[in-house]
Amino acid sequence: MAIRKxxxxxxxxxxxxxxxxxxxxxxxxxxxxxxxxxxxxxxRSVKKAPPLRGKVVVNxxxxxxxxxxxxxxxxxxxxxxxxxxxxxKTSSVSKGExxxxxxxxxEAMGTDIVVIRHGAGGAAKLLSRNIDSCVINAGxxxxxxxxxxxxxxxxIRKIKGTLEGVKIAIVGDIAHSxxxxxxxxxxxxxxxxxxxxxxxxxxxxxxxxxxxSVSYSLDEVIEKVDVINMxxxxxxxxxxxxxPSIREYSHYFGxxxxxxxxxxxxxxxxxxxxxxxxxxxxxxxxxxxxxVILEQVKNxxxxxxxxxxxxxxxxxxxx
Amino acid sequence: xxxxxxxKNGRVIDPANGVDEKCDLLIVGDKIAQIGRIEKADAxxxxxxxxxxTPGLIDIHVHFREPGNEEEETIASxxxxxxxxxxxxxVCMPNTDPPIENETDVEYxxxxxxxxxxxxxxxMGAITKKREGIELAEMGFMAEAGxxxxxxxxxxxxxxxxxxxxxxxxxxxxxxxxxHCQDNSFAAEGVMNSGYQSTVLGLPxxxxxxxxxxxxxxxxxxxKVSPSRVRYHAQHISTAGSVELIRAAKQESLPITCEVxxxxxxxxxxxxxxxxxxxxINPPLRTDKDIEALKQAVGDGLVDALVTxxxxxLQSEKELEFLAAPFGIASLECALGLYIKALIEPGVLDWTxxxxxxxxxxxxxxxxxxxxxxxxxxxDVTIIDPNAEYKIDVGKFRSKSRNCPYHGWMxxxxxxxxxxxxxxxxx
Numbered sequence: 179m180a181i182r183k184x185x186x187x188x189x190x191x192x193x194x195x196x197x198x199x200x201x202x203x204x205x206x207x208x209x210x211x212x213x214x215x216x217x218x219x220x221x222r223s224v225k226k227a228p229p230l231r232g233k234v235v236v237n238x239x240x241x242x243x244x245x246x247x248x249x250x251x252x253x254x255x256x257x258x259x260x261x262x263x264x265x266x267k268t269s270s271v272s273k274g275e276x277x278x279x280x281x282x283x284x285e286a287m288g289t290d291i292v293v294i295r296h297g298a299g300g301a302a303k304l305l306s307r308n309i310d311s312c313v314i315n316a317g318x319x320x321x322x323x324x325x326x327x328x329x330x331x332x333x334i335r336k337i338k339g340t341l342e343g344v345k346i347a348i349v350g351d352i353a354h355s356x357x358x359x360x361x362x363x364x365x366x367x368x369x370x371x372x373x374x375x376x377x378x379x380x381x382x383x384x385x386x387x388x389x390x391s392v393s394y395s396l397d398e399v400i401e402k403v404d405v406i407n408m409x410x411x412x413x414x415x416x417x418x419x420x421x422p423s424i425r426e427y428s429h430y431f432g433x434x435x436x437x438x439x440x441x442x443x444x445x446x447x448x449x450x451x452x453x454x455x456x457x458x459x460x461x462x463x464x465x466x467x468x469x470v471i472l473e474q475v476k477n478x479x480x481x482x483x484x485x486x487x488x489x490x491x492x493x494x495x496x497x
Numbered sequence: 498x499x500x501x502x503x504x505k506n507g508r509v510i511d512p513a514n515g516v517d518e519k520c521d522l523l524i525v526g527d528k529i530a531q532i533g534r535i536e537k538a539d540a541x542x543x544x545x546x547x548x549x550x551t552p553g554l555i556d557i558h559v560h561f562r563e564p565g566n567e568e569e570e571t572i573a574s575x576x577x578x579x580x581x582x583x584x585x586x587x588v589c590m591p592n593t594d595p596p597i598e599n600e601t602d603v604e605y606x607x608x609x610x611x612x613x614x615x616x617x618x619x620x621m622g623a624i625t626k627k628r629e630g631i632e633l634a635e636m637g638f639m640a641e642a643g644x645x646x647x648x649x650x651x652x653x654x655x656x657x658x659x660x661x662x663x664x665x666x667x668x669x670x671x672x673x674x675x676x677h678c679q680d681n682s683f684a685a686e687g688v689m690n691s692g693y694q695s696t697v698l699g700l701p702x703x704x705x706x707x708x709x710x711x712x713x714x715x716x717x718x719x720x721k722v723s724p725s726r727v728r729y730h731a732q733h734i735s736t737a738g739s740v741e742l743i744r745a746a747k748q749e750s751l752p753i754t755c756e757v758x759x760x761x762x763x764x765x766x767x768x769x770x771x772x773x774x775x776x777x778i779n780p781p782l783r784t785d786k787d788i789e790a791l792k793q794a795v796g797d798g799l800v801d802a803l804v805t806x807x808x809x810x811l812q813s814e815k816e817l818e819f820l821a822a823p824f825g826i827a828s829l830e831c832a833l834g835l836y837i838k839a840l841i842e843p844g845v846l847d848w849t850x851x852x853x854x855x856x857x858x859x860x861x862x863x864x865x866x867x868x869x870x871x872x873x874x875x876x877d878v879t880i881i882d883p884n885a886e887y888k889i890d891v892g893k894f895r896s897k898s899r900n901c902p903y904h905g906w907m908x909x910x911x912x913x914x915x916x917x918x919x920x921x922x923x924x
Binding site: 277296297298299303304318320321356382383384387 | 691694698699700816817
């Protein structure tokens with residue numbers, strides 16, 4: 179297995195991946211470099227490597243997920259781990275067993291890595307403090323979604339060669355987006371210039387203290403950026419109606435064929451999925467030549483393999 | 498046992514009577530008999546040299562969880578905490594399960610308090626039935642049964658028309674209406690202060706505006722009702738903006754009082770950075786700027802009472818995600834040490850100032866004849882060693898709960914003895 183290590187001598191020593199805010203740029207690059215090595219495995223006829231053989235990975239998902247959950251399943255199986263799927267529609271918010279009790283019960287079965295998605299910000303951190311297994315955050319409330327952030331910068335780096343000086347717009351429901359936060363940390367740490375675009379009602383509190391520009395006009399921003407990441411409106415997290423209608427939202431913030439005409443010809447169009455076609459993005463754009471949306475999904479696999487590999491290695495070293 | 502108790506050589510501080518001097522205090526039966534240089538051969542003597550002798554401390558904002566959540570605290574356990582912490586009177590909040598909303602409920606709290614024979618246990622009643630903010634609860638009957646005020650604490654009364662009705666109606670009974678100022682439309686499902694910190698932690702915020710909007714609204718309502726008959730008390734204010742509203746209202750001589758907790762004087766939103774649910778309180782921990790404004794307000798005499806908002810919760814509940822864990826800090830046990838750290842040590846208040854906000858003034862807010870060492874007053878007395886330093890240890894708490902972020906803090910000010918109605922109930 180060829181794992182390219184461009185920026186030695188750094189070694190990875192975190193047994194949890196909880197968020198990107200706490201990582202250094204070197205650590206982020208180290209994961210990306212490691213992921214490059216894993217991309218090759220998926221091109222083999224036998225798409226498997228042995229580093230997690232005999233290890234148990236648990237997918238502990240308290241929220242709906244299709245692509246992230248499956249991506250982790252595939253990543254873990256390609257590394258030869260055993261996988262337990264543990265999906266609970268209800269979180270401890272609705273009484274019953276607490277998150278920690280659930281996790282402790284699972285750990286009693288001998289787990290090594292817990293991949294958790296949960297509706298509460300900080301859930302992954304809470305878990306990491308209370309169990310011995312490695313914890314990978316697969317999305318906690320609207321705090322972070324680190325593997326999504328990593329696969330986004332991985333995708334950009336792969337095509338543009340670097341994040342340094344790259345101008346990126348993240349458009350839509352910033353306030354309720356964990357993707358926007360993880361993207362922001364990863365992109366800015368790697369030297370990109372990020373602009374949040376959306377209505378003021380969907381900007382998070384204290385946004386002026388974040389390392390980001392803010393614009394309420396997609397039309398102003400579209401011409402200037404090298405990458406545009408369109409977010410889904412998180413209807414399930416929004417209270418009230420932060421914009422009058424979907425129609426009006428699409429009018430101002432939808433990525434249409436018309437708007438795309440004014441974008442740089444080599445702009446990368448990204449979306450963390452699932453896409454609401456016709457709402458934040460027209461189908462022609464989602465499927466157009468600038469779209470790297472499926473590339474993101476593909477890269478997600480390599481990134482998640484890298485993360486599983488690295489946390490497991492760090493845990494082995496700390497023992 | 499002699500029914501005379503002579504406390505000798507203490508520094509007697511009685512703000513209501515302008516007393517701050519080294520002297521003796523004589524209690525006969527359950528009454529204060531005399532302050533001065535006293536020799537009494539037949540009295541039991543307590544040597545209070547180098548100690549402070551103050552009116553019994555009063556906390557007008559505690560949650561003893563009974564009825565309904567006796568696993569967290571009971572009137573008995575809470576009262577034991579209270580006397581050990583120097584409090585001779587406490588006021589329970591009515592957000593029990595079921596809430597305190599009729600005279601029977603009020604009598605239940607009083608009876609339990611009397612049976613416990615520790616501290617005087619008062620209660621406020623709910624402003625509205627089930628604390629739902631819709632229909633007025635039976636304030637008259639509750640007041641007659643001894644409720645010392647009304648609040649839907651835990652909730653603010655959202656509907657302005659209902660609040661106006663409550664203020665008007667309460668004027669019949671000369672009772673205080675206390676408000677947990679939070680306009681829910683600005684708080685949503687918030688769990689901490691709204692701002693940069695809540696954004697990076699991915700937690701929904703409670704904007705300072707939620708508190709200020711309701712406080713501003715209530716001030717308009719107070720003006721609307723006959724000002725001489727209404728008494729309004731803003732509970733646990735937490736923001737610089739609220740301080741300015743209180744300042745302006747007091748300049749207009751409106752009948753408004755307010756309280757602060759030690760948490761909003763000592764801790765900021767930064768404490769939430771590791772998702773430690775012991776820092777999850779409502780109103781939420783704010784910013785350094787708010788702490789400065791609150792301290793300034795205390796120093797300027799704008800704050801009328803120091804309260805703990807003692808809010809015990811089970812470990813298992815506080816082990817939940819920050820989003821799901823209940824609000825509250827159990828802090829009655831170490832309250833005095835916290836106030837000393839927050840207010841005496843930085844020079845915001847002197848001892849007389851501190852004791853006034855823990856005795857005379859809160860007694861006035863709830864309209865009870867307490868909080869002073871005047872001759873003939875009920876003998877509620879606290880003896881404090883102001884210099885004794887100790888480490889807060891939740892493992893030694895008398896409370897049934899341990900949700901206290903001050904564990905491990907070094908604080909000064911140990912309660913030596915607590916005398917309630919002439920009886921030594923602690924020490």
